[in-house]
Structure formats: C-alpha cells, structure tokens
Amino acid sequence: MNVMDTRATSAMLYLDGVHVSFDGFHAINNLSLALEPGEMRAIIGPNGAGKTTMMDIITGKTKPDEGTVLFDGTVDLTRLDETRIAELGIGRKFQKPTVFESQTVQDNLLLALNVDHSVRGTLFWRGSKAESERIDKVLETIRLTDARNRLAGSLSHGQKQWLEIGMLLAQDPKVLLVDEPVAGMTDVETHLTAELLKEINRNHTIMVVEHDMTFVRELGVKVTCLHEGSVLAEGSIDQVSSNERVVEVYLGR
Amino acid sequence: MTPHILTRSLDRAATAFVLIVAAIGVLIPLSNLLLPQGSMFQVPTYLVALWGKYVCYAILALSIDLIWGYCGILSLGHGAFFALGGYAMGMYLMRQIGSRGVYGNPILPDFMVFLNWSKLPWYWYGFDKFWFAALMVLLVPGLLAFCFGWLAFRSRVTGVYLSIITQAMTYALLLAFFRNDFGFGGNNGLTDFKDILGFNVQAEGTRAALFLLSCLALIIAFLISRAIVASKLGKVLIAVRDAESRTRFLGYRVESYKLFVFTLSACMAGVAGALYVPQVGIINPSEFAPANSIEAVIWVAVGGRGTLVGAALGAVVVNYAKTFFTSGPLAPYWLFMLGALFILVTLLLPKGIVGTFNSWWEKARHSSPDADSAAREDGIGAPNAAE
Ligand SMILES: Nc1ncnc2c1ncn2[C@@H]1O[C@H](COP(=O)(O)OP(=O)(O)O)[C@@H](O)[C@H]1O
Ligand SMILES: [Mg+2]
Numbered sequence A: 001m002n003v004m005d006t007r008a009t010s011a012m013l014y015l016d017g018v019h020v021s022f023d024g025f026h027a028i029n030n031l032s033l034a035l036e037p038g039e040m041r042a043i044i045g046p047n048g049a050g051k052t053t054m055m056d057i058i059t060g061k062t063k064p065d066e067g068t069v070l071f072d073g074t075v076d077l078t079r080l081d082e083t084r085i086a087e088l089g090i091g092r093k094f095q096k097p098t099v100f101e102s103q104t105v106q107d108n109l110l111l112a113l114n115v116d117h118s119v120r121g122t123l124f125w126r127g128s129k130a131e132s133e134r135i136d137k138v139l140e141t142i143r144l145t146d147a148r149n150r151l152a153g154s155l156s157h158g159q160k161q162w163l164e165i166g167m168l169l170a171q172d173p174k175v176l177l178v179d180e181p182v183a184g185m186t187d188v189e190t191h192l193t194a195e196l197l198k199e200i201n202r203n204h205t206i207m208v209v210e211h212d213m214t215f216v217r218e219l220g221v222k223v224t225c226l227h228e229g230s231v232l233a234e235g236s237i238d239q240v241s242s243n244e245r246v247v248e249v250y251l252g253r
Numbered sequence B: 001m002t003p004h005i006l007t008r009s010l011d012r013a014a015t016a017f018v019l020i021v022a023a024i025g026v027l028i029p030l031s032n033l034l035l036p037q038g039s040m041f042q043v044p045t046y047l048v049a050l051w052g053k054y055v056c057y058a059i060l061a062l063s064i065d066l067i068w069g070y071c072g073i074l075s076l077g078h079g080a081f082f083a084l085g086g087y088a089m090g091m092y093l094m095r096q097i098g099s100r101g102v103y104g105n106p107i108l109p110d111f112m113v114f115l116n117w118s119k120l121p122w123y124w125y126g127f128d129k130f131w132f133a134a135l136m137v138l139l140v141p142g143l144l145a146f147c148f149g150w151l152a153f154r155s156r157v158t159g160v161y162l163s164i165i166t167q168a169m170t171y172a173l174l175l176a177f178f179r180n181d182f183g184f185g186g187n188n189g190l191t192d193f194k195d196i197l198g199f200n201v202q203a204e205g206t207r208a209a210l211f212l213l214s215c216l217a218l219i220i221a222f223l224i225s226r227a228i229v230a231s232k233l234g235k236v237l238i239a240v241r242d243a244e245s246r247t248r249f250l251g252y253r254v255e256s257y258k259l260f261v262f263t264l265s266a267c268m269a270g271v272a273g274a275l276y277v278p279q280v281g282i283i284n285p286s287e288f289a290p291a292n293s294i295e296a297v298i299w300v301a302v303g304g305r306g307t308l309v310g311a312a313l314g315a316v317v318v319n320y321a322k323t324f325f326t327s328g329p330l331a332p333y334w335l336f337m338l339g340a341l342f343i344l345v346t347l348l349l350p351k352g353i354v355g356t357f358n359s360w361w362e363k364a365r366h367s368s369p370d371a372d373s374a375a376r377e378d379g380i381g382a383p384n385a386a387e
Helices: A051-058 A082-088 A105-112 A119-123 A129-141 A157-171 A187-200 A213-219 A237-242 A244-251 B005-009 B012-034 B045-071 B078-100 B110-114 B130-154 B159-178 B204-230 B232-242 B244-249 B254-280 B290-303 B309-326 B331-348 B352-367
Strands: A013-022 A025-035 A040-044 A066-071 A090-093 A175-179 A205-209 A222-227 A230-235
Touching: A013 A051, A025 A051, A025 A230, A040 A213, A051 A066, A051 A175, A051 A205, A082 A090, A082 B244, A090 A157, A105 A129, A105 A157, A105 B232, A119 B232, A119 B254, A129 A157, A157 A175, A157 A187, A187 A205, A187 A213, A213 A237, A222 A237, A222 A244, A230 A237, A230 A244, A237 A244, B005 B204, B012 B045, B012 B204, B012 B309, B045 B078, B045 B204, B045 B232, B045 B254, B045 B290, B045 B309, B078 B130, B078 B159, B078 B254, B078 B290, B130 B159, B130 B254, B159 B290, B204 B232, B204 B254, B204 B309, B232 B244, B232 B254, B244 B254, B290 B309, B290 B331, B290 B352, B309 B331, B309 B352
Parallel strands: A040 A205, A040 A222, A090 A175, A175 A205
Antiparallel strands: A013 A025, A013 A066, A222 A230
C-alpha cells in the first residue's frame, strides 16, 4: 500500500473538475466532491441533476470527458472498467432495483459474496460454512430469511430494494453507492432502511442519493445538492434546504 | 450442503435423461444386429442411421442451449462449428479412401486430382491419422469460437448485433467452402467414404457402433452441461443472461464467462458434426447455410430454452417431423410449417415443451398438501421470454 504522503488526497472518493456530455448535452459540469473515509453523504437534487450519472462515472460505466476521479487517494478510476472497480471495493445499488429475478434470494446473495470471481473458481466452487453463515447473517439483516428460497422476481418492490442492499452487504465493499434506496417503500420500510444504512455506515463509506427529505433528515448526515451537473450547495440538511438557490431549483419551476 | 460437482448436477430428471439415452443407445443397435430382418422389433439399418443423425442434432441443440438458454448468447451461426467438426472428420475419411478412389491416387483425394493439384495442401497434413483428426474436431471449432468470442465479447457486442455477426460468420464460411481452390472439395464437399478406423462405414456393425457412440457423446455433453449449469458458474451465467451489467458491478469479468461457454459450446457442436458425417456419408458447404443454424435454434425454442433436456428433445421432435413431412406430399411446405411452428411456440409455449411441463409440474407440486421446499433444489428458473 502507498504511504500517506504520496496520496493526492485523504478522501476515499475524490472527484475534481469532472465533465461529461452526451451528444453535446452537459450532464456533468465541473463537478467536484470529496468523501472522507467512513463518511456517509446524502446527495439530493432535482431529476436530471446528474446524480445517477455521477455514480456511473465512479463505477466505470461512463468515462468522463475531463477531470479527476480518485479512489482511496491513489487509484485513478477513469482508467478502470466496471469489473476492476468492483474488485477494488466499490459497490453499487441501482436506482431501478436490479436483482437476478430468476434466481433465489439466497443465490442472489451468494453471487454477491466477495469471493473468487474467476471462471475456474466458480466452476469448482463448493460452498463453505463461513459462506453460508455470512449469507444467513445478511438475510437476517435485510429481513428476508423466510424468503430465502423464493425467486427474487417474486419479491415486492421494497423487498427487492432490500435484497439489493443485502447484495451490497455480501459484497462488503469499502464504498457503497446507493441510488434512491427508498423509492417505492412504505414509511416503516423507509425508516428501517435509514436505520440499516446507519448501521452499515459504522464500517463503510456510503454515498446515498435520495429525493425523500424525511429520509435524508433521518440519516442526519452532510448533504450535497446537485443541479445541472455540479454542486449547488453543501452542508447540513437545514443549511441546504434553507439555501435560496436550492429552494429555487426545487420550487422555482 | 457442499455436494461434489458431479453429484450436485444429477437431479432426478437428469438421471432419467441419461438412463433413457443410454437405453436407446444400446437397444437400437442390439435390435438392429441381433434380431432377424423383417421381425417386428428389428430396427432397420436405414433407421439406425437416421436416428443417429437425430442424436447428433440433439448434441448441437444442447450446445446452443448452453449458451442461449443459460447465458443469453443467441448464436445464429452454430451450424458453422458443427460443419467444421464435420469437415475435420470428413478429411480423415477422405484420406482413408487411399488408392481406392476413382483416380487411384494413394495420397490425393479425387477432387484434387480432378483439379490437377500435384500435392496435398499443407492443411490436409495429419488428417490420415485418426487421433489428429479427432483433435482437430475439437480444436478448429474451439479456436474459431475463441477468436470470434474474444473480439465480440470484449467489444461488448450483444443481443441482435451478436446474432447478426454469427450469421455473417457462417455465411462467410459457406462462401469460402464453396470455392474449389479453398481445398475442401468445393460445391460437392467430401463424400464416397470407405472406412473409419479400418471398419467399412456402410457396414451394419459400424453404423450400430456409430449410433452407440453418438448416444454416448450426447450423454457426455449433457453431463458436462449439467455440471456447468448446476455449479456456481451456472448461476453466474444466468446472472449474465438476466442482468449483464449488474453482474459486472459485482466484480465478475463477464467476457471471460461468455468466452468460456461459447468456446466449450463450439467444441460440443464440432463433436456433433464429426459424428454426423460418417453416418450421413457426406459433408458439403450447405451445412454452413445460415438457415441451418436458425433451424437449430428453433429446435431449442420448441423443446424449451434453458432446460438442456428440452433442447435435445426439441431437436429430435422437430427433425422427426421434418423427416415425416418432407417425405410426403407436404414436402414443399416444410419450411412454412417450420416457420409456423416457431411462431406458435413463441406465442403459445414461450417456455417450450419441457419448460411448460416444468412450470406445470412445479405448480401441481406446490398446490398439493405435501409440497416440500426441495422443489426449489434446482434453483434455476425459466429464462425471461425476452432476449
Ligand atoms: N447515456 C446517456 N445518454 C444520454 N443522456 C444521458 C445518459 N445518461 C444520462 N443522461 C442525461 O443526463 C442527465 C442526468 O441524468 P441522471 O444522472 O440520470 O439524473 P438524476 O439521476 O440526477 O435524476 C439527464 O438529463 C439524462 O437525460
Ligand atoms: Mg437518477
């Protein structure tokens, strides 16, 4: 591992001057953001602000036209592909819950475990006690123990969201990128999800995108508001929601 | 909880399939050879050869199901790998003819003498030895699939685009093999075979043995496929099929997985072709025809995509129907019937014969009072209808 003084930044995730355009449309505009190790950050912003695109950049799905994206202060993420970035320890929950619908809940978790992902490794894989214990624990955490043998496609929307969070837990990445985790959830489920994320945050760095202000308030963490691909405001939820420009973009049109 | 890779793959349906194929593989040749001709239970030699052909098609169908049913790779060019395996075997059979050809040349096959070639092209070297030809049966389709897949999967060519370039691949090979100067007998292909490993290819005993070997190859191909789909690798393949980019974000190198099954599947198709050629007695460029590859995909769709057993069954059922209809007054309409069959299956039985039966069986079990959770042991659901 690199010694401290060669690191460009102490941040776990560091974005600086990032630009992305799709056919001339600037989706991300001079975006700069830093996430400290162990931090949980909430990202808000109107639809089309570029929140999902930012996650696409961090996870290697979209290559920025310009700018720096560093992981752990040393790794240039713009040069790596999705698989490599996932291996480094960046996990992602998608805005539209994406689970493997035709496989069982526990197989979804098994696939997510951060064990040997090579062709040979999976061909000759034989489950271990440690693995099934980890799966059991995750199932308990996401309250899907009773549904373990059900096909993931048969779960409710909220349960799928949780399964996907569970897959993140099984993957055990250093950084979790969570895109709109409480969309389609009941109030109780939303509350439980906030609790769950706070719990996970004890030993993981998290970036969570969410529209639901009650939920963001409940998380009680630093908030960044994106607008038209760059940072509009940053601070506590109260500071950000009383910011004039934030009020303007949310209500002004 | 941690069964061995082979025992894990043999559930009840798989065991039944293996036993049935083994029984057919033994009983048909025995009846052909031992029972008196004309007896009610004697299978005539022409039927042994015909059913041998079906078994080879079943292996081809299995190879397609492995990549399409489980990994979502719709190859519309798998006939090319089948034909290449067939040509490798055909080259061996050609060289066994020796000086018994029309022109009596001990080295050169007749078509080369006819073209006034003075010596054997380098790529025909070694094919006089069976072991070499057998190796090429695996290696040539495997290598082509590997190179093709390496380029296509790395550039993330998927879906319809991949299907189209596989069609282009088999069409390009069709054109190449049609050329006389390509050195594979041009339009006529390779035929007039005399013997294989010293046995007369026309003899009843040889045909019976080839039939048995084809069934054996089908069983082995099935066991390999079962072992793969029942392993964790099989779960990754299904994950790739259903949500490819999700799989990448979990840290799986999707292109390696695709390359692995695609290459393996091409080798299986090659073996099918190699067993097919001595039984039908000819291999020519028409085997590369794009329509052949499409037909093979229809067998899989009819039998049930993503079920393995269904693919093999589909190949036999559709080809049986083909033999039946193309030998009667309905012959000119066969292609329309095949097209109609495909449309009907897609609309009415999107899971195919076996897939539909499976879901019906699952339902029946779950509604019965003593349904147990073991029903889910297989862990593999039917694929989504959409590609
Ligand atoms: N692949 C793409 N091609 C073209 N435009 C895109 C693409 N991805 C995102 N966009 C556009 O970029 C903008 C930001 O989108 P997104 O990041 O999804 O917003 P958010 O998640 O904040 O709602 C939107 O206007 C969207 O239409
Ligand atoms: Mg979004």
